[in-house]
Amino acid sequence: MAGFETQGLGIAEALGLKAELKRVSPPAPWRWIAPHGPAAPDANIKAPWPDLLIASGRQSIPYARMIRRKSKGKTFTVVLQDPRVAPSNFDLVWAPAHDRLEGPNVLSTLVSPHRLTRERLTAEAARIAPSVAHLPKPRVAVLLGGTNAVYTFSEQIAARIGAQLANLADEFHAGLMVTPSRRTGDAQTRIIRDALKDKPAIVWDGTGDNPYFGFLGQADAVIVTCDSVNMVGEAAFTGKPVYVIELEGNAPKFRRFLDGVYASGAARPFVGRLESWEYAPLNATHEVAEAIRQRLNQR
Structure with a gap:
């Protein structure tokens, strides 16, 4: 799951924010039914609810839904990767373009967010x-x-x-x-x-x-x-x-x-040779961060 954490932290940093990292590891049977079903009790996940939540990984999805509901929608909820439930459960969903996930609040990019600058x-x-x-x-x-x-x-x-x-x-x-x-x-x-x-x-x-x-x-x-x-x-x-x-x-x-x-x-x-060419660097982190910033400003 290190890759999922990297994506979330990279987006938070691109927004100029210091994220509070919370890892969830629900026991059975909750982990079996995620991303569906309720969130397992977790003393680490409690109010006050954040202004912005970035969730990634199948086990995080029930918690993201719960936080959005308990905050009465005040927590702007972002999910990274295909949540395997309807994107309408969240404010914004990022998924790689090769997943072919679609929806009015879905943002797709060719490559993934990261922490490189x-x-x-x-x-x-x-x-x-x-x-x-x-x-x-x-x-x-x-x-x-x-x-x-x-x-x-x-x-x-x-x-x-x-x-x-x-x-x-x-x-x-x-x-x-x-x-x-x-x-x-x-x-x-x-x-x-x-x-x-x-x-x-x-x-x-x-x-x-x-x-x-x-x-x-x-x-x-x-x-x-x-x-x-x-x-x-x-x-x-x-x-x-x-x-x-x-x-x-x-x-x-x-x-x-x-x-x-x-x-x-x-x-x-790679075919064993070196060539030289130029291209515009790919930066999904900036694209996702800007999409979040614009939607937060609209609020």
């Missing part, structure tokens, strides 16, 4: 500058996800990716900044690290602060696996060429998302 990219790039100073340019950030319900990141795929990255270092004289995720897998990470051991490359070992945002700030181009809508969207926020590694697997809505990002001009499939 230009200021943070600059600051994080400066923070890690000494550790990447030895890498040649162009510098390429490589964001690795892993196996999920749709895609498979096998050891064979890791070997292919490792060989392609090594070729970037040889043929294009690129410096590589690689950050695996918790889902990448120890064996897959080791295969890629071994492929790059004699190349101008950094592979984050999981200790200390994650250099993810610093790598994005330092990069001239970004390579990202296709399994994470959030990672692809954050890469497309940079305005730098984004290459997507398509893993084994497919689902219609993920296909719609990738095709949409390709059509926007922000990204292209």
